[in-house]
Amino acid sequence: MKIDILIKNGIIIEFDKNPAISSIAITDGKILEIGKELEQKYDAKQIIDATNKIVMPGFINTHSHVAMSYFKGLADDLPLQEWLSKHIWPVENKFLSAEFVEDAALHGCAEMIKNGITTFSDMYFFGDQTAMSAEKIGIRAVLGEGVLDLPVANYQNADEIFAYIRKMHDKYEKSELIDFAVAPHAIYTCGKENLIKAKDLALELGILLHIHLSETKQEVQNCIKKTGLRPVEYLDSFGFFEGDVVVAHAIWIDENEQNILSKNNTSIAINTNSNLKLASGFDSFKSYLDHGVNLSIGTDGVASNNNLSIIEEMSFTSKMQKALNNDPTIFPAKEMVQIATIGGAKALKKCDQIGSIEVGKRADIILIDINNIEAQPMYDPYSHLVYSLTSEQIKDVIINGKIVMKDRQLVNIEEKELIEKAKYYQKKIAEFNHVR
């Protein structure tokens, strides 16, 4: 039988099994078979020798702002509100356009693939342009169009954004890579009326809701002052969690709020690096696990992180949670890898399609080189993934059964052009920043 790709002799991180040397047959974008001696059985158009490589499901990034890639390192070492209002919002005001987002998103998507991310769940504007860039480079994406009360980007009001989401949902309905979502920015930028409209639209179209919530103590205090309720209680008071919701950050959450999230099958996107850098908070996530709340990993934008390494997120999250709980046994390596893969798939309600290496699932697979000083010796691949490796060791990336990165070179895009474009925008943005 003819197939598209055969990955042979890799150390396969297969769902619910111990890592073992095996092979994977891929065709029509899907995993056809996992096992030994597949080479004799199938006639593959492409054979990838994965000797000395970990073969695992691609990482799923559940909270990003991919088109903020050109704002990486623009302003650092500031509190969240000052960073947003004095730096990020002014440059966005000046530069955001369809063309800018298309270019910046392409750069961001390239950076994601270099970090082994095969699916990302985004929150930004001009989703159509981000979708075009994602399709061009070959990455899977759930694109949350940002909803705010104030005029933003090319929208005069939230109703225009809702109409746009409808249009995009139709346009990309048949796309194998792109889904749209409704992404109210936060409870301090989006009033009750628009939050309800956002929820209703998501329920009607059967798409995801994606929101920043309880990122800082101040946000919680302001919410209590205004509504008498904590943020999760406030959203719950008008049925927001009836939808499929991914909550980004969710640092300042109490017991009752955790119960609400658990009851509603709401997922959390942990953004450890961004939260650490902005000193947004250092709360324990252990109780989420005790309450059965699904956890996943987000990178947030590169403007606040400032990289897109899921390997780094896993490492920081695990270590920070151990330190906070004074317990080195929590968030062990295997669990962290599951949070970064199948946890993300659950959060995006795509568990039946992605998040693990299983027959019948889409072939979103990454290959990581362990034949180097830093990776040897290796007793346990999970341990290496969380505590030893870096994204540099991720060599090949397959998404939807297609190779999009081969030996660290992107396949569908000229990397030189991306670098030149980033330099061009850096000059323009730096000039504006200077004048300001």
Ligand SMILES: [Zn+2]
């Ligand atoms: Zn964010």
